[in-house]
Amino acid sequence: MNNSLGRRLSIGGGDYFTVKQNFNTFFMTTTENLTINRILNAVAERKATDVHFVVGNNPIIRINGQLTDLADEEVINPEFLESLINFFAGEDKLEILKKKKEIKFAFNWLDKARFRVYIFKQKGYYSISLKLVPQQVRSLEEIGLAKAVAGFCRSKRGLIFVSGPFNSGRSSTMSAMIDFINKNIGGRILSFEEPIEQIFINQKSMIEQREVGQDVDSFSQGLASIKDEDVDVVAVSKVDSIESLELILELAESGRLVMAMVDYDSAISCLEGLISDFPQSKKQWAQDVIADYLVSIIVQRLVPTVQGGMVLAVEILIGSSSVKSLIKEGRYGNVESIIQTSRAEGMISLDYSLAELVRTGKIAQAEAIKQAVKPQVLMASLKKQ
CATH class of the missing domain: 3.30.450.90 (Beta-Lactamase)
Structure with a gap:
């Protein structure tokens, strides 16, 4: 040349x-x-x-x-x-x-x-x-999710959705989950990313990172190519089409643990949005698969603190038997009630998480209201104590 x-x-x-x-x-x-x-x-x-x-x-x-x-x-x-x-x-x-x-x-x-x-x-x-x-992958402990999320990562199969707006720390959570599986569980992990951010070194796991636009043409093409591969965990940094979402559900059906990053602001809007994306002929199938295989939906915000840093607020929906039944029936409003009343089981609403941050003096009430899904629920929670 x-x-x-x-x-x-x-x-x-x-x-x-x-x-x-x-x-x-x-x-x-x-x-x-x-x-x-x-x-x-x-x-x-x-x-x-x-x-x-x-x-x-x-x-x-x-x-x-x-x-x-x-x-x-x-x-x-x-x-x-x-x-x-x-x-x-x-x-x-x-x-x-x-x-x-x-x-x-x-x-x-x-x-x-x-x-x-x-x-x-x-x-x-x-x-x-x-x-x-970040130059190093932050652990689940470091980002404050070890107690809640480590158990999800031990699932042999199913669906974990990590949701939230841009700049909410979703990529860090996805990386921390991959890191936890790599260090503690083992298996073959395939990720599809645009672009590849963190570079992982194999420990107990075999990790292959495929970059969309370089290693595969699209998320859907990459996901379709592994349907018959020997793979235990699939991580997807973006659900960019209905084809990709359908393949994610099929991979979960086939016995893989699939972790995917999405853009919804609450667990309920995530459920509704994922299912509503499907054409009418496939809506019931999608609803049934999500109900049967849901491990968790994790919704995040990074909120400015009173001292000038950032702190994580989180909503966690767990795929319990009662949650699965309600999803099958399309009764998402009732799922919200379960989140609010199941803290002993590890579930927490984003508004309750924000209220706790206000109570402990980490964030201002005005900032919590700005970040809340339902400000009236947040205020009611604050008035209880």
Whole structure:
């Protein structure tokens, strides 16, 4: 290959920069390189979770849930953004970006940090969002879920859904569950991720991580390919289609433990949403499979504390016999009542979890109300004590 050859990549309204065929060579000034490394160093040192690069704005970082401008840095112009894209993306990724106008991948920076990179187009220009990936997998104990979730991970088969909004710690919980199984139980674990964030080392388990867009074309294609494979645990970082969801249920039916990340804000909305996605001809089947194989639904929030950090609030629904019966009958409102009255069995509602955080002085009442599924339930819980 002739490394002197280049090509043009259209960013925004025109052709802005040349990318060498050897993607290790970047057209970047020393000043630009220093700026990028200074920003990434600030992200790591200030324990930010995210950084955003948008044309016309200063770089923006998120610390303890709050967005903050890096006011000392210059406003981002198209040329600097082009250098950023060159810095993060290789030749193969630039080809995908040119075709699809967006791409997600993981990026290791100087052995100091690992980022999940999302490059996308808005208002005619590309923007970049980075999420800092923890350098080490946090254990279930460290994230405060050991007592509740470790037992779910010991299940031989079934469905575990980890739900919540963006930036709620779902990826950390999924990684912690895989880590727990790897260290304590064993088996063959297959994950489908977009992109791969944490890299696992085999201990008691054999772990294979497949990246969507690189190792498989889609979640559904990857899931379909393992239906007849020797696999004990399947982890899915995104349920992106009804085809993927159907395959997840089929894998649980076939005797695998399947852990999947979804986007609902409560256990009840998760149940309703998963089943309502199916066409009428398959709704009863989906309802029956979820009822028969549900291990747990874990719903999360990361809530700002009064001391400036973040704390986990959680809702846990367990697939008990009474819960399974109600799901089969489609009586989801009654499932909510069971969550609220079954704390002795390990279930907890998100609103009760928030109320406990208020009672212990970890979060402000106003913040709890903002995060609550049903603020009136939260307030009623607070008035009881």
